[in-house]
Amino acid sequence: MQPMSLLIVTGVLFVGSHLALSHPLRDGLAGRMGERGFQITYSVVAIATFIMLVQAWRGMPPEPPLWVVDDPLWTLASLIVLFASILFMGSLIGNPALPAPGAAKAAEAAPRGVFAITRHPMMWGFTLWALAHALVMPTPGQIVLSAIIIFLALVGSAGQDAKKARLMGDAWLQWAARTSFVPYARQIGGAAPWADTIPRPHALLGGTVLWLIATWAHGALGYMVAGIWRWMG
CATH class of the missing domain: 1.20.58 (Methane Monooxygenase Hydroxylase; Chain G, domain 1)
Incomplete structure (x- = not known):
């Protein structure tokens, strides 16, 4: 094959x-x-x-890249991965989408931080992470791999909406009504204030630390140097 x-x-x-x-x-x-x-x-x-x-x-x-990857593109990709890391770390606490006993209780809270951005911050974190990798490693193989991850994350999120509505009933439906699937959709539509989307300390600090460690590991493990480490040393 x-x-x-x-x-x-x-x-x-x-x-x-x-x-x-x-x-x-x-x-x-x-x-x-x-x-x-x-x-x-x-x-x-x-x-x-x-x-x-x-x-x-x-x-x-080995495959030739489909476009030139320069410093501006690396900067964009690095910022995307930082944002993805913040979404991921923020999703680990108080997330009604996770299979936790307190999911219904968490759904009663007002959406704040990453949950005001999207009700699926973990899956959008994976999506943005995959997108950033395709931007700076634009080979057919990497683009296919990124597309696979993005498809699974977004389709899985839609399936999670349906499953949670069945399992949690009104608790999830009310949570879904106060949040958005697409990041910042409620803020752009004027349904929620932008101030609610400021990440909480555990998301901001944890995401930044995760980003620094993950991008450092890129170079340490012999892959392309990523993040701020490209401009240090």
């Missing part, structure tokens, strides 16, 4: 298994296997298909 074909096939397996186990197959399998058994199976399948996807991507032959 050609390297690009293998990348696409493993991408379909990764996305397809994730969406199938998260939605149409979940209730039936969890009922037969028990919640713990299902979670173990889900994790094994997710990890295995992700490893297959990464190995297929690593097996791509």
